[in-house]
Structures are given as C-alpha cells and as structure tokens.
Amino acid sequence: MxxxxxxxxxxxxxxxxxxxxxxxxxxxxxxxxxxxxxxxxxxxxxxxxxxxxxxxxxxxxxxxxxxxxxxxxxxxxxxxxxxxxxxxxxxxxxxxxxxxxxxxxxxxxxxxxxxxxNDQESLEMALVENIQRQDLDPIEIALSYQRLIDEISLTQEQLSDRVGKNRSTIANYLRLLKLDPIIQTGMRDGFLSMGHGRALINVDDSQKQLEIYEKVLQKSLSVRETEKLVRELNGGGKDSKSEAKKAPIAKIYKKGAKEFSEYLGAKVDVKVTKKGSGKLSIPFSSEEDFERIKKLIRGEA
CATH class of the missing domain: 3.90.1530.30 (Conserved hypothetical protein from pyrococcus furiosus pfu- 392566-001, ParB domain)
Structure with a gap:
C-alpha cells in the first residue's frame, strides 16, 4: 500500500x-x-x-x-x-x-x-466523454444521444459533429429506444445485439416484439434468423404466394438497399420482379422520423 x-x-x-x-x-x-x-x-x-x-x-x-x-x-x-x-x-x-x-x-x-x-457544459462534456468509451452497450449509447438532444437542445446534425458519428448511425441508435423496455434491458444485459434490436424495431406491436424476443432467447437465433421471423410476421414470409414468384435479388440491388439503409437510418427493403422492375420500401416510426427521411431524400439535411 x-x-x-x-x-x-x-x-x-x-x-x-x-x-x-x-x-x-x-x-x-x-x-x-x-x-x-x-x-x-x-x-x-x-x-x-x-x-x-x-x-x-x-x-x-x-x-x-x-x-x-x-x-x-x-x-x-x-x-x-x-x-x-x-x-x-x-x-x-x-x-x-x-x-x-x-x-x-x-x-x-x-x-x-x-x-x-456551467451545468449545461458539464453535462455535455460528461455525455460526450461517456459516448467515446469502448465498453458501452447500444442502449446506453442511445440514451446518451437522446440526453444530448433533449437537454442540450442539439439537432441530430449538431450531435453528429459533436461526437464524430454519421447522422445515420445516430438515428439507428435512437430508434432502439422505441423498443419495449424489456427488450432494451435484454440488450443492456448482453442477451441481444444491436442487429437483433434493429430487426425488432420493424415490429410495431409491443407484444409481438416480446414474442419474437422470447424465441430469439430460447433458440439462440442469429440476426438473420430474427429478420426472417420479423418478415414472416409482417406478411412477407415463405407462405406468401408472391414470395414463390419473386426472382432472386441481384447483388447490385442488395448493395444499393444496404447503402440506402445506412444513409437514411432505416432498413430499406427492395423487391424486384423477373422483368427487372421493382420497388423500394422505407419504414418510418413517427411523423418526425418521416420528415427526417424526407429531408434526407431531398438533400435538405
């Protein structure tokens, strides 16, 4: 000593x-x-x-x-x-x-x-310093982002500059806070990854979120398997007649959908017909989220 x-x-x-x-x-x-x-x-x-x-x-x-x-x-x-x-x-x-x-x-x-x-500067310094740590769970990061937005009155754009993260990355973390509190606790305790959480966000009904969450834990499902469960729940499962008729999605479409998802901070789905035509589907969680996506598409953000 x-x-x-x-x-x-x-x-x-x-x-x-x-x-x-x-x-x-x-x-x-x-x-x-x-x-x-x-x-x-x-x-x-x-x-x-x-x-x-x-x-x-x-x-x-x-x-x-x-x-x-x-x-x-x-x-x-x-x-x-x-x-x-x-x-x-x-x-x-x-x-x-x-x-x-x-x-x-x-x-x-x-x-x-x-x-x-002053108190505000102290809060901001503590939150930003906390976010830079390497051992944070996704929910803790999301809560820190939300506190900076709410208590320091930062926009997502300003927050992006302060913490050195892409705006789409920040948006992805913030969306995790829309998950049921039980699922958020599961993520904090390490039972679920951020990928699992992002898949479950696409389930609007809280009870159904919890049902899938239980299956993920019981069967140790991967992120890809969880995404499949969510698609089936949302009517895009293997029992759908249209599913059997869909042509395989080319790599260029998959890559493009991934880039759209990262840019918009929302999981963009792409569907392509055998003739080569198709459509993009962009989910949003609220009116605010809809306006955010609209500004990004227009290049106003």
Missing part, C-alpha cells in the same frame, strides 16, 4: 495557488486563471465530488479492482477532468473510474485538468 500513498510531482505550485483564498479563481477572466485552466494539478480527493450528470450509473467491481491495482503500482497515468465549483471544491466531469479506484487504494490526491464550466 506504500506505493499508493506516493504523490506525483504534477502541479505542486498550482496546488498551493489553489489553497490561497486570495487567489480564488471563479472564471476564465480572473487573475492567474491562465495558470490553472488546462493545466494538470494535484487535487485532494476529498475536495472532489462526483458528477450528478454522469450518465454511467454502474461500475464493474472486478474491473475497478484491476484498475486500482494498476494505480497502486504505477499511479494515475491519465488525469481526470474536473470543473471548479467553489473555493477548493471541484466536481468530476470525466474519469470517475480513476477517481473511485484511487480512493479504493487510499490515494489522497489525484492529477486533474481543471475546467470552469
């Missing part, structure tokens, strides 16, 4: 500056603010509170212990980010796992970047 109590020589002078009430920095315009904001400073863990806007609510205990062991050996390699609340009071913006693990091994201080931000 001796290793955990050692201090890293980061921002020692700045730490002293922060302890001086006469140099209390509350805005970027205050004296000495330039020495503080954007620099790495050693802060006492006792002066930092967790972020109430943190979208992540659960932390894997085993993973946390592994991080704590690493910190005990090597210290905190990547500084956390905090925002200044009051004199010697800070709030986490990102790095809660590092914060928790440091407390677990008995560290008294932690290296931190200090930012001066």
């Amino acid at each position: 001796a290793k955990a109590t050692r201090k890293q020589a980061l921002g020692r002078g700045l730490s002293a500056l922060l302890k001086d009430p006469e140099n209390d920095i509350k805005s970027a315009e205050d004296k000495n603010a330039g020495k503080l904001v954007g620099h790495i400073v050693e802060l006492e863990l006792s002066s930092i509170e967790v972020n109430p806007f943190q979208p992540r609510t659960s932390f894997n205990e085993e993973s946390l212990k592994e991080l704590a062991s690493s910190i005990n050996e090597l210290g905190v390699i990547q500084p956390i980010t905090v925002r200044k609340l009051d004199f010697d009071k800070y709030q986490l913006v990102s790095g809660e796992r590092r914060y928790r693990a440091s407390k677990l091994v008995g560290l008294e201080t932690i290296p931190a970047f200090i930012r001066i931000a």
Whole structure:
C-alpha cells in the first residue's frame, strides 16, 4: 500500500495557488486563471465530488479492482477532468473510474485538468466523454444521444459533429429506444445485439416484439434468423404466394438497399420482379422520423 500513498510531482505550485483564498479563481477572466485552466494539478480527493450528470450509473467491481491495482503500482497515468465549483471544491466531469479506484487504494490526491464550466457544459462534456468509451452497450449509447438532444437542445446534425458519428448511425441508435423496455434491458444485459434490436424495431406491436424476443432467447437465433421471423410476421414470409414468384435479388440491388439503409437510418427493403422492375420500401416510426427521411431524400439535411 506504500506505493499508493506516493504523490506525483504534477502541479505542486498550482496546488498551493489553489489553497490561497486570495487567489480564488471563479472564471476564465480572473487573475492567474491562465495558470490553472488546462493545466494538470494535484487535487485532494476529498475536495472532489462526483458528477450528478454522469450518465454511467454502474461500475464493474472486478474491473475497478484491476484498475486500482494498476494505480497502486504505477499511479494515475491519465488525469481526470474536473470543473471548479467553489473555493477548493471541484466536481468530476470525466474519469470517475480513476477517481473511485484511487480512493479504493487510499490515494489522497489525484492529477486533474481543471475546467470552469456551467451545468449545461458539464453535462455535455460528461455525455460526450461517456459516448467515446469502448465498453458501452447500444442502449446506453442511445440514451446518451437522446440526453444530448433533449437537454442540450442539439439537432441530430449538431450531435453528429459533436461526437464524430454519421447522422445515420445516430438515428439507428435512437430508434432502439422505441423498443419495449424489456427488450432494451435484454440488450443492456448482453442477451441481444444491436442487429437483433434493429430487426425488432420493424415490429410495431409491443407484444409481438416480446414474442419474437422470447424465441430469439430460447433458440439462440442469429440476426438473420430474427429478420426472417420479423418478415414472416409482417406478411412477407415463405407462405406468401408472391414470395414463390419473386426472382432472386441481384447483388447490385442488395448493395444499393444496404447503402440506402445506412444513409437514411432505416432498413430499406427492395423487391424486384423477373422483368427487372421493382420497388423500394422505407419504414418510418413517427411523423418526425418521416420528415427526417424526407429531408434526407431531398438533400435538405
């Protein structure tokens, strides 16, 4: 445990500056603010509170212990980010796992970047930082996107710029929130993939969604098998007379339908007759979704 109590020589002078009430920095315009904001400073863990806007609510205990062991050996390699609340009071913006693990091994201080931000900026930073993580489930990502749209008043276009994701990708995640809550829980627990969820979105009736969900779990159905079940439920199954007469769909049509789906954020279906004519089918989930697709087709988005 001796290793955990050692201090890293980061921002020692700045730490002293922060302890001086006469140099209390509350805005970027205050004296000495330039020495503080954007620099790495050693802060006492006792002066930092967790972020109430943190979208992540659960932390894997085993993973946390592994991080704590690493910190005990090597210290905190990547500084956390905090925002200044009051004199010697800070709030986490990102790095809660590092914060928790440091407390677990008995560290008294932690290296931190200090930012001066209001509640909205803090929420946005926490959400965007959360989305960049690699271990998120699809529903957690979708909820973070939705919170950015609702609480920061971002459009999907603005959100796309903030998080560096295609708008169609964001739309696909947001559509998952239309699934029955039980199915969403199944996705969060790892019983269903995002592909399964996207297939089930095309079932309008919640009870029928759940029926297919149960079959997927019982029979360990693949995404392709789930999509087939959904098509059969929607009247496009193998018992349909028109199905037997359909000509095989050429690769060019399949590829085109896939490209349309990715661009529009909706699963586009293509049907082709033996004579080469055909039609595209584009599903939408609401009036808002219909308007979104219409703007994309017109090139207005």
